[in-house]
Amino acid sequence: MHPAPSVIFFSVFSGLGFGLLVWLGLGIPAVTGGSAFAFFAIAYLLAVGGLISSTFHLGHPERALKAFSQWRSSWLSREACCAVAALVLMGLYGLGLVFFDARWTLLGVLGALFSIATVFTTSMIYAQLKTVPRWHMPLTPLNFLSLSFAGGALLAGQVTAAAILILLAGGIQLLTWIMGDKRLAESGTDMASATRLGNIGTVRAFEPPHTGTNYLLREFVHVIGRKHARKLRIIALVLMCLLPVLLLLLPFNHILAVFAVLAHVAGVLTARWLFFAQAEHVVGLYYGKR
Amino acid sequence: MTTLPEQTDKKLGLVIDLDTCVGCHACVISCKGWNTENYGAPLSDQDPYGANPSGTFLNRVHSYEVQPDQGTAQLIHFPKSCLHCEDAPCVTVCPTGASYKRVEDGIVLVNESDCIGCGLCAWACPYGAREMDQEEKVMKKCTLCVDRIYNENLPEIDREPVCVRTCPAGARHFGDLGDPNSAVSQLVKDRGGVDLMPEQGTKPVNKYLPPRPKDALPEIDVLAPYLDPVIGEPKGFLGWLDKALEKI
Numbered sequence: 001m002h003p004a005p006s007v008i009f010f011s012v013f014s015g016l017g018f019g020l021l022v023w024l025g026l027g028i029p030a031v032t033g034g035s036a037f038a039f040f041a042i043a044y045l046l047a048v049g050g051l052i053s054s055t056f057h058l059g060h061p062e063r064a065l066k067a068f069s070q071w072r073s074s075w076l077s078r079e080a081c082c083a084v085a086a087l088v089l090m091g092l093y094g095l096g097l098v099f100f101d102a103r104w105t106l107l108g109v110l111g112a113l114f115s116i117a118t119v120f121t122t123s124m125i126y127a128q129l130k131t132v133p134r135w136h137m138p139l140t141p142l143n144f145l146s147l148s149f150a151g152g153a154l155l156a157g158q159v160t161a162a163a164i165l166i167l168l169a170g171g172i173q174l175l176t177w178i179m180g181d182k183r184l185a186e187s188g189t190d191m192a193s194a195t196r197l198g199n200i201g202t203v204r205a206f207e208p209p210h211t212g213t214n215y216l217l218r219e220f221v222h223v224i225g226r227k228h229a230r231k232l233r234i235i236a237l238v239l240m241c242l243l244p245v246l247l248l249l250l251p252f253n254h255i256l257a258v259f260a261v262l263a264h265v266a267g268v269l270t271a272r273w274l275f276f277a278q279a280e281h282v283v284g285l286y287y288g289k290r
Numbered sequence: 291m292t293t294l295p296e297q298t299d300k301k302l303g304l305v306i307d308l309d310t311c312v313g314c315h316a317c318v319i320s321c322k323g324w325n326t327e328n329y330g331a332p333l334s335d336q337d338p339y340g341a342n343p344s345g346t347f348l349n350r351v352h353s354y355e356v357q358p359d360q361g362t363a364q365l366i367h368f369p370k371s372c373l374h375c376e377d378a379p380c381v382t383v384c385p386t387g388a389s390y391k392r393v394e395d396g397i398v399l400v401n402e403s404d405c406i407g408c409g410l411c412a413w414a415c416p417y418g419a420r421e422m423d424q425e426e427k428v429m430k431k432c433t434l435c436v437d438r439i440y441n442e443n444l445p446e447i448d449r450e451p452v453c454v455r456t457c458p459a460g461a462r463h464f465g466d467l468g469d470p471n472s473a474v475s476q477l478v479k480d481r482g483g484v485d486l487m488p489e490q491g492t493k494p495v496n497k498y499l500p501p502r503p504k505d506a507l508p509e510i511d512v513l514a515p516y517l518d519p520v521i522g523e524p525k526g527f528l529g530w531l532d533k534a535l536e537k538i
Contacts, residue, residue: 216421
């Protein structure tokens with residue numbers, strides 16, 4: 001799959017933002033007034049910034065309001081609805097904390113639930129796709145959710161929780177890669193099933209429909225960078241997982257914490273790039289590619 | 291509404307005969323022509339006369355070489371367009387309701403004025419049947435020439451998808467695959483028509499007729515080696531030339 005920067009930034013930063021909102025909604029840390037404002041500002045910058053960046057890949061962003069209508073069937077529509085619900089609920093909750101020194105617990109818990117739902121619905125947009133076997137497994141939502149909770153904990157300044165959750169997220173990430181590598185073969189979709197010519201003999205793509213490229217090849221058959229996948233996986237894991245945990249284990253210091261956050265974000269961005277770049281869409285089989 | 295209908299009154303679709311297709315791409319061109327000039331946004335091209343031409347097509351013809359365990363390889367031309375699936379995954383993923391499957395005939399369409407161009411339906415399609423137009427930024431797909439098949443301004447003979455109407459080899463057939471007595475359903479039954487990527491669970495309406503087994507050469511008579519060769523040693527001028535050239 002083509003790793004579109006807008007979608008990578010969206011899923012990483014909104015994942016972090018909503019992850020932080022989950023912690024804030026549950027009252028961890030129990031901040032009010034100015035410090036609450038700072039926490040909420042960071043969360044909203046990330047979540048809303050991510051959402052805005054996701055509209056950059058739309059052909060017609062001016063019609064985006066229509067995307068709230070099909071929540072009965074579409075995970076993308078559900079994501080839009082959950083995101084707005086989470087942002088409105090958490091906005092009201094934050095208003096109470098910042099200006100009235102009041103903790104409306106029920107509102108916070110509801111906001112946290114909708115924040116979790118937003119990250120889950122985001123992950124389901126990918127996990128629902130049978131056409132991309134690497135994504136079509138329960139580990140995909142687990143991967144997104146664990147990274148979101150871990151990143152949220154890190155931003156919320158929860159040192160112990162962050163260290164544990166980051167290690168957990170790293171483990172899930174590793175498992176996602178190991179299982180993901182086998183998914184295309186396990187799906188049973190190959191050139192023989194794509195063309196149904198396999199019972200005659202071995203199928204080979206002889207001539208593509210056009211001499212030039214096309215939308216399908218640009219969007220679905222992205223092979224650049226796959227050869228560095230192994231190295232990039234190690235880099236991603238070191239940055240997202242090992243480095244932040246090491247920094248968290250040292251005596252707490254704000255500068256070290258900033259480095260931990262930066263390393264984690266860079267690692268998650270690398271992992272998310274691989275999430276797209278390594279994903280094989282079955283339509284590539286019609287072109288003899290994967 | 292992007293939920294799929296429980297069932298459709300008809301299942302209009304295509305039957306494509308892989309034994310008959312000669313790979314001339316006439317269906318590709320006629321499809322591009324009709325669908326550029328008629329319903330919806332035109333099918334744009336980018337850099338059509340330059341070094342890197344690319345464009346939107348609703349129908350593309352692949353060619354595959356199939357090598358059996360024994361004998362010579364076969365070349366099979368393989369036209370591919372929207373299969374108007376019964377369980378169309380492209381419809382249910384649509385966030386705006388722009389994609390829908392018609393209850394009356396099962397055709398899968400895009401309401402272009404509702405399309406936000408997110409591309410998710412193209413991601414959900416295993417067949418590469420949907421392409422985002424780079425000029426209009428909306429999703430384009432085969433309409434089964436919905437603006438031809440019911441069009442009373444056209445002579446009756448033209449009221450079928452333009453790819454079917456154009457095919458000089460008669461490799462494409464159009465009809466109601468929900469009616470077991472229709473010509474297309476009979477054809478699928480007789481020739482063992484198949485679904486593409488059945489494991490994807492899309493239940494495509496369009497069917498593909500696999501190539502029939504090739505004729506085999508009849509066995510040569512056991513006495514054949516004892517027959518005199520028809521052409522013996524060259525005589526006359528050619529005989530002289532043959533000898534002269536061998537001596538050089």
